[in-house]
Structure formats: structure tokens, C-alpha cells
Amino acid sequence: MHILVVEDDREIASLIARHLRAQEFRVSLARDGKDCDRMLADMRVDLIILDLMLPGEDGFSICRRIRAGAKTPIIIVSARSDDVDRIVGLELGADDFLAKPFNARELVARIRAVLRRVNDTAPAAEAGPRHLGFEGWRLDTMTRELINPAGAQVTITGAEFDLLHVFCRRPGRVMSRDQLLELTQGRAAGPSERSIDILVARLRRKMEQTTHEPRLIVTVRSGGYMFTPKVEPRDEPRDEAVKT
Numbered sequence: 607m608h609i610l611v612v613e614d615d616r617e618i619a620s621l622i623a624r625h626l627r628a629q630e631f632r633v634s635l636a637r638d639g640k641d642c643d644r645m646l647a648d649m650r651v652d653l654i655i656l657d658l659m660l661p662g663e664d665g666f667s668i669c670r671r672i673r674a675g676a677k678t679p680i681i682i683v684s685a686r687s688d689d690v691d692r693i694v695g696l697e698l699g700a701d702d703f704l705a706k707p708f709n710a711r712e713l714v715a716r717i718r719a720v721l722r723r724v725n726d727t728a729p730a731a732e733a734g735p736r737h738l739g740f741e742g743w744r745l746d747t748m749t750r751e752l753i754n755p756a757g758a759q760v761t762i763t764g765a766e767f768d769l770l771h772v773f774c775r776r777p778g779r780v781m782s783r784d785q786l787l788e789l790t791q792g793r794a795a796g797p798s799e800r801s802i803d804i805l806v807a808r809l810r811r812k813m814e815q816t817t818h819e820p821r822l823i824v825t826v827r828s829g830g831y832m833f834t835p836k837v838e839p840r841d842e843p844r845d846e847a848v849k850t
């Protein structure tokens with residue numbers, strides 16, 4: 607697995623790289639957004655560790671740009687550890703947020719947790735049909751792609767896919783935030799219930815016509831969330847009828 611570390615502090619970058627290489631990860635280092643863009647264009651990267659406080663373009667902006675066109679998992683690391691920064695980072699599409707200073711073993715644990723989710727070995731990756739359909743939408747559980755009713759692919763992150771997959775496997779059931787955390791992320795990486803609310807909000811923005819009165823993912827007071835559509839397995843994508 608190839609990890610790109612975007613960190614302008616040479617000492618911290620070197621320390622992270624040394625620990626990751628000891629765990630047999632391939633590591634590349636970038637000092638700013640320009641370095642990051644160049645490396646992403648030139649090589650395959652499996653996960654990005656992104657600092658927030660960088661020279662020039664900050665980490666929030668870089669995260670937003672990457673997420674607009676790619677699903678590459680992102681873990682934000684930052685000395686700015688307040689809840690606002692954590693929430694903003696997750697809302698922009700980061701898969702995890704780790705406050706500095708951190709234990710190198712914890713960073714490795716979080717990396718492995720995110721990579722497990724992306725590679726379909728997380729708890730959410732259950733056996734079942736490859737294609738799941740609901741109200742014209744189609745979720746491909748092998749390629750981890752979401753196709754809208756018009757036939758266009760909607761870009762979703764690994765964490766968003768995991769949550770939607772859990773919902774699709776349990777339509778019509780009220781699920782607490784704790785249950786959703788266990789089924790998507792587990793407790794090992796230390797996620798918070800707030801992360802589920804953020805992921806639900808991101809899915810609603812991408813899938814609902816209005817987020818004020820959501821139809822697909824509804825909030826159940828004192829309960830959690832419920833996925834309302836009828837979900838049907840589809841072995842193959844449904845072809846549109848040809849009109850003459």
C-alpha cells in the first residue's frame with residue numbers, strides 16, 4: 607500500500623514515514639498542495655495523510671479539491687484539535703481526523719481501519735448481491751459506485767459507501783448511531799457518534815432533492831436513522847426501455 611504524507615514539517619514527516627515504512631507501507635512525502643497534486647498525477651496512492659497547516663493552500667482546501675474528483679481515502683492530522691476543525695474536515699470528505707501529537711501506533715491503526723473499509727473487508731462489507739437498487743438508484747458493492755436514476759455516477763467517499771451499504775442491507779429498520787458505528791467503522795479507530803451525523807448529511811446532499819425534508823434517510827427522534835426505500839437485489843444493471 608502506497609501512502610502519501612502531506613506535511614511541511616520535515617521532522618514530523620520523517621518520523622511518520624519511518625514508522626509507516628517499518629510497517630511495510632510504501633511512503634511518499636509532499637510539502638504543500640503543489641507537491642501533492644504532482645504526486646497524485648504521477649503515481650497511484652492508496653491513502654493520503656494530510657496536515658491542515660501548510661504553506662500556501664491549507665489542508666481544508668486540498669481535501670475539498672481531492673474529494674471533488676477522487677475517492678482516495680484521506681486522514682487529516684493537525685495540531686488544531688478542536689471540534690470545529692474535526693467536523694469541517696469530515697464534512698469536506700476526510701475519512702478520519704487525528705489530533706497532534708499522536709501515538710504512531712494509533713496512526714497505523716487508523717490507517718489500517720480506513721484501508722479495510724475501502725478494500726471491502728470492514729464489517730459493512732457483507733456477502734450479498736453485487737447490485738442493490740432503490741427508487742432508480744443503484745449501488746455497486748464490488749466497484750463501490752453509486753449510480754443515480756439518470757444513469758450518472760455520483761462520487762462518494764469510502765465512509766459514505768460503507769454507511770449507505772449498511773442502510774441498503776437493512777431498509778425500514780431504525781438504527782442507532784452506535785449500531786451504525788459498529789457496522790461501518792467499529793470502535794477500534796475511536797470514531798464519534800457525530801461522524802455518523804456528518805456522513806448522513808453528506809449522503810443527503812448528494813441523494814435528496816431537499817435536505818429539509820429528507821425521504822431516503824429519515825431521522826427517528828431518540829432512535830437514530832432509518833433508510834425508507836424498498837431495496838431490491840439486481841444481478842445486472844437495469845436497461846432502459848428503448849422508445850421508438
